[in-house]
Amino acid sequence: MFSFKEYSREIIATIILIGVLIVLRIVIAKLIRRFAATSQLFEHRTNLVIKYINILMNILLVTILIIIWGVQTEDIFITISSIATVIGVAMFAQWSILSNITSGMVLFFSFPFRIGDTIKIHDKDFPIEAEIEDINTFHVSLKTKEGEKIIFPNNLLLQKGISIIPAKHEEREFFD
Structure with a gap:
């Protein structure tokens, strides 16, 4: 009882x-x-x-x-x-799933890049230069200048060298 x-x-x-x-x-x-x-x-x-x-x-x-x-x-x-x-x-x-989730958490807290940034992924076989459209739990959505959409796993994003390409501003002459 x-x-x-x-x-x-x-x-x-x-x-x-x-x-x-x-x-x-x-x-x-x-x-x-x-x-x-x-x-x-x-x-x-x-x-x-x-x-x-x-x-x-x-x-x-x-x-x-x-x-x-x-x-x-x-x-x-x-x-x-x-x-x-x-x-x-x-x-x-399914180790890659855990790896991608962990990498997603690292990207969240370290945020080396943001949505809208243009990045260059230094891969000797397939270098990619694209704008970040979204950062999800498992992958990052990228869009190239040609309009190609690339889904890149978070764990590979942390393993590759990444360059953040600064936004290009056109320099113009201003006249009064």
Whole structure:
């Protein structure tokens, strides 16, 4: 039979932990949105980063709840190692997806270039000079001067040398 007195510590700790998680989510979301606003980043990129951080926080919450409710440490490690093995095997074939997501996060926070910048990708076989149209979770959309649309994976964008080509301004003579 379930008794409140028997599990009062666990229940109180769970309520406090969920409260802390809610406050952390709000604070972190506001900090990320403030950072994005000062860096002039787009709303959908900001929302993706917030979503990834919320997923990480939920995983930590579940882990802490498991510890609070007294699940045996050996059982936790066996379960986590089994899940990690299955995910590792499944994701080994999909390593590029994880690599692109991670690269997307790096591009979000380091923002070496922005949408609208013209970049040159230094690839000895296929050099590309194009304008950045969009930066997504997995790829960057580029458009060449000829109108060709190129989808370039984020992980390759971080591996290649990139030059940001300054906007060309026509110099004109002005007469009064």
